[in-house]
C-alpha cells in the first residue's frame with residue numbers, strides 16, 4: 001500500500017525522500033510525489049508512474065532546495081492513478097501539505113461540507129479532505145488543529161504533515177496504518193516501514209493508534225489527542241542492512257526464495273531444546289486452558305490463509321481438535337460462532353493487514369484467546385494478540401511472499417508438536433519422528449534449490465500458457481492454492497487450484513489440448529487417486545507437470561515432466577513441495593518479463609479493507 005517518508009535535518013531533503021521512497025517501492029504504488037519547504041513555499045513535485053519518472057523530473061532531487069520535506073508512493077484507492085491524485089496534497093492556499101496512507105471513510109460527507117463553505121477541491125482523493133480540513137480549522141496552533149481534524153475524520157490513516165507557519169516541524173499521526181519515526185543525529189525521519197530509514201538510523205519509535213509525533217531537527221515528541229506526553233521505548237533494529245538489499249540477486253523474490261533454509265532454521269532452532277519443542281517463553285496458555293478449547297479458528301489473508309489451510313490438516317491430525325480456516329475479510333462479517341472455548345490463530349507476515357487485524361479484534365470481543373504468527377516485531381497484530389510467535393524470516397521485500405510462507409508453516413509445526421505434547425495427542429514415537437524430520441527440512445529445501453534448473457527448464461517450455469491448473473488432494477490441495485496464487489500474482493497467467501477429486505464436477509470442461517496442469521502428488525496414501533485424476537486430464541489433452549517424492553516413480557509414468565522432492569513425513573511435505581512451485585512462478589514471470597518484485601495492482605501490506 002502507500003508509502004510515506006519524511007525528513008527534517010540540515011541536509012537537502014529531496015535526495016533523502018527519493019531514497020526512502022525507493023526502499024518502499026516494494027509496497028506497491030502507481031504514482032509518487034514529494035513536497036519540500038523551500039524557504040518560501042511548500043514546493044510539490046509529483047507524477048503518475050514509477051518513482052524513476054519523478055526522480056528524473058527533479059534530477060534526483062538536486063533541483064529541489066529545502067531541508068524539510070515529505071514524500072509518498074500512492075497505491076490508488078480513491079481516484080485513478082494520475083499526477084493530480086498523487087500525494088502530497090496541498091490545502092487551498094498552500095499552507096499545509098499532507099501525505100496519507102489509509103482511507104478516510106467519511107470523506108464524501110466532509111468534502112461536501114467544505115464545498116458548501118466555498119472550499120475548492122482539485123483531486124478525487126480522500127486525502128485532500130485532510131489537507132483542506134487542516135486549513136479550514138486552522139487557528140494558528142498546528143497541534144490543536146491536527147487534533148481537531150483527527151476528531152472529524154473516520155477510517156484509517158498514517159499522515160505526514162508540514163505547515164508553512166511551522167517550517168521546522170513535521171507532524172506525524174497514526175490510526176490503524178503503520179508509521180515509524182527514525183531517530184537520527186540532528187535529523188529525524190518518518191516512514192511507513194524500516195527499510196526506508198535503515199541506511200540512516202537503526203533507532204526507531206513505532207507510533208501507536210491516535211499518537212501524534214512532532215519532529216524537529218533535534219527532537220521528537222510524542223503526545224496523545226489529550227496533548228499528554230507519551231514516553232516510548234526506542235526500538236533498535238538489528239537487521240543486517242543487506243537483509244533489505246538485493247545482494248547481487250536480480251530480484252528480491254529470488255533472494256528470498258534462496259534464503260528459505262536459513263529463515264526456516266532461524267525460526268525453529270531457538271525453539272528446539274534437546275529433544276523438545278519449547279514455546280513456554282512465548283505462549284502463556286496453561287495446560288488447563290489448552291485442554292478446554294473445543295475448536296481452533298485460523299484467520300488470515302492470501303498466502304497466510306493458505307498456510308492456515310495446510311495448518312488445518314496438521315492440527316487436526318496431531319491435536320484432534322476441529323479446525324476452521326477463514327479468510328479474514330469473510331470471517332469478520334459472518335458473525336462467527338466463537339467464544340472463550342475457541343483458540344484463534346491469526347497469521348500475518350506484516351502484522352498490519354487491516355482485515356486480519358479486524359478479525360483479531362472481533363475474536364477478542366468474543367472472549368477467544370489469540371495467538372498470532374507474525375514476522376514484523378512490534379506490529380499491531382503482534383501487539384494486540386495474547387501471544388505472538390515471531391517467524392524469524394527477516395525483512396520480506398518482494399510482494400509475493402515466499403520465506404514468510406515457509407516460516408509460518410515452520411511455526412505451525414512447532415505449535416503442533418508443542419500442543420500435541422501437552423495434550424498427549426501425539427505418541428512419543430510420532431513426536432520424535434516429526435521433530436527429527438523438522439530439523440532436516442532446511443537441508444532438504446537446500447537440496448531442492450540445488451535442482452532449481454530443472455524447474456527453470458520446464459518453465460522455459462511452458463511460460464506462454466494462458467491458463468494453468470493446479471490440482472492435489474488434502475495437503476497437496478492446500479499447497480496447490482499457494483502454487484496457483486504465486487503464479488497468477490507475478491506472471492499474470494490465469495490459474496486455478498482445484499481439489500483433484502472435484503475437477504470432474506465442473507472444471508474439467510476447461511481442459512483442452514495443451515492445457516498445463518500441475519499435479520501435486522506427494523501424499524503416498526493418495527497416489528492411486530491422483531494417478532486417476534492425472535490420467536483423466538491427460539486423456540483430454542492436458543500437459544502434466546507432476547510433483548512427487550523421490551522414489552515414487554509411478555507418477556512419472558503418467559506425466560509429461562516430473563519434479564522430485566526429497567522424502568519426509570507426509571505432514572511436512574508442504575514445506576518442501578512449495579519450493580518448486582515458488583520457483584516455477586518465478587521463472588515463468590521472469591521469462592515473461594514481468595515486474596516480479598512489484599506486480600501490477602498489488603501491495604505488500606494491505607492496510608485498507
Ligand code: F6R
Pocket residue numbers: 301302303304305347348349350351352353356399400401485486489604605606
Ligand atoms: C501473496 C501475498 C499475500 C499476503 C496477504 C497477507 O504472495 O503475499 O497474499 O500473504 O496479503 O499479508 P500478511 O501476511 O502481511 O497479512
